[in-house]
Amino acid sequence: MVEPIPQPSGVTQEVATGTLPAWAQVEELVREAHQRYRDHDEGAVADYIPILAETDPRLFGLAVIDRTGGVHDAGDARHPFSVQSISKLFVCALVIEELGHDLVRDRIGVNNTGLAFNSVMAIELNDGHPMNPMVNAGAIATTALMPGETSAEKWEHIRDGLSAFAGRTLRMDGQVYRSEARTNERNKALARLLSSYGRLDEDPLEVVDIYTRQCAITVTAHDLAVMGATLASGGINPVTGDRVVSPEVCRDTLATVASSGLYERSGEWLFEIGLPAKSGVAGGIVAVAPGKGAVGAFSPPLDRAGNSIRSQLAIGHLSRSLGLNLFASAPDS
Ligand code: GLU
Numbered sequence: 001m002v003e004p005i006p007q008p009s010g011v012t013q014e015v016a017t018g019t020l021p022a023w024a025q026v027e028e029l030v031r032e033a034h035q036r037y038r039d040h041d042e043g044a045v046a047d048y049i050p051i052l053a054e055t056d057p058r059l060f061g062l063a064v065i066d067r068t069g070g071v072h073d074a075g076d077a078r079h080p081f082s083v084q085s086i087s088k089l090f091v092c093a094l095v096i097e098e099l100g101h102d103l104v105r106d107r108i109g110v111n112n113t114g115l116a117f118n119s120v121m122a123i124e125l126n127d128g129h130p131m132n133p134m135v136n137a138g139a140i141a142t143t144a145l146m147p148g149e150t151s152a153e154k155w156e157h158i159r160d161g162l163s164a165f166a167g168r169t170l171r172m173d174g175q176v177y178r179s180e181a182r183t184n185e186r187n188k189a190l191a192r193l194l195s196s197y198g199r200l201d202e203d204p205l206e207v208v209d210i211y212t213r214q215c216a217i218t219v220t221a222h223d224l225a226v227m228g229a230t231l232a233s234g235g236i237n238p239v240t241g242d243r244v245v246s247p248e249v250c251r252d253t254l255a256t257v258a259s260s261g262l263y264e265r266s267g268e269w270l271f272e273i274g275l276p277a278k279s280g281v282a283g284g285i286v287a288v289a290p291g292k293g294a295v296g297a298f299s300p301p302l303d304r305a306g307n308s309i310r311s312q313l314a315i316g317h318l319s320r321s322l323g324l325n326l327f328a329s330a331p332d333s
Contacts, residue, residue: 004105015234015247016291020066020322027072033317034062034074043301043309046281051179055081055282055300061221062314064322065229066293069238077221081298082176084280085117085134085306087162087214088142089261090227092133093253094161095145097245101252107145107199108138112260112267117306118186120193128197134260134278137190143214144200144207151206158214165227167240170217177216184212215280221296224286228294238293254288265305273316274325285311289324 020026038060047053061076096104104110109131113122118136123129130138148154163170191204200207219227230237231254234247245253258276262269269277277287283300285308295318297311319325 013251016326018292018323020292023066023070026064026066026070026322029318029321030062030064030072030074033314033321034060036317037310037313038075040310040313041301043303045283045300046302046306048183049176049180049281050183051176052082052282052300057301059283059298059300060310061296061298063220063222063225063296064293064318065222065225065238065296067229067233067238067291069229070293071222073222076298077296079298080173080218080220081282081284081300082173082215082280083162083217083219083224083284084215084282085139086219086224086278086280086284086286087158087217088134088139089253089257089278089286090162090165091139091146091158091214092142092256093165093231093245093249094157095133095142096252097249098147099145101248103145104133104142104252104256108133108141110256110259112264114264117263118190120190123190123193123197128194128199130194130199132256132260134257135263136187137194140187140191140207140211141194141199143211144202146210151202151210155210155213158210159217161244162214162217162227164242164244165230165237166219166223167226167237167242168223170219170223172213172216173218174216176218177213180212180215181209184208187211219284221284221298224284224296224298225294226296228286228288228296232288232290232292232294250290254290262307263305265303265307269312270327273312273319274327275315275319277315279307279311281306283308283311285315287315287319287324289322290326292324
């Protein structure tokens, strides 16, 4: 195992500061970003999950929620789609909340694989280690750690947990679930491989079934923004006012996703956009600005790594115009 990074003791951790511009200005910038990329048509809709191939590539929604619960929706911000891999981010938070920082770092890992989201090689090259909760192998291993005596209980915890992040009851799309369940041989193979390395305590096929259900939960770009804003606000949902997870869990989850949320393009994403973010193959992306708020975006055509192209462009635009990049600083003037 890799040695843990040494931590200073007895030093208080400060939180991210700064605020978004005034409500009317954010509203205008969200509209501007939507309008600017509305007609952009690069990329291809995912088709390895058959039902996703039927999605209308013209759909494009954008939403920003600030940490006080202020809402900015543009275009198809309330159009439903399956959360897919973005569920990994929130299941990771729920598991860290239950089991703690160290267990997730040691059992799952927090380093990027540099390989595709469904890579078998990544497991083989790392002695069966799942590597991080944002790639399929690590996500399957993370789902297995959800509390619950039975698969049904684990699934309920996931659905209820994601609903708490969204501030409304989320439901699974049965058609999406069945379409993926019929074709997810690769995820089953990943789970069996993890199991052969002793990295999965539960039945691999049952865990893949729960994971497939979590990916088929229906959300909107607006929901993603509320869910992300909960992570931006120290774990309090800014719309409902309910605590969902602790501030420490938000910090750990955002650090994890920063290194691997856009798969093998995560480094480039941080370099260009400077925000922790997670994408899903149905076309969603959520990006979180700690202490400020979150952006949810949805547009089905993807790049070759599986990330929505228009969502990346719109979030990049907002990161600049709203001043969200975590790495940007200026001297006192
Ligand atoms: N359900 C999809 C899979 O396991 C999620 C992948 C993604 O959104 O990137 O392949």
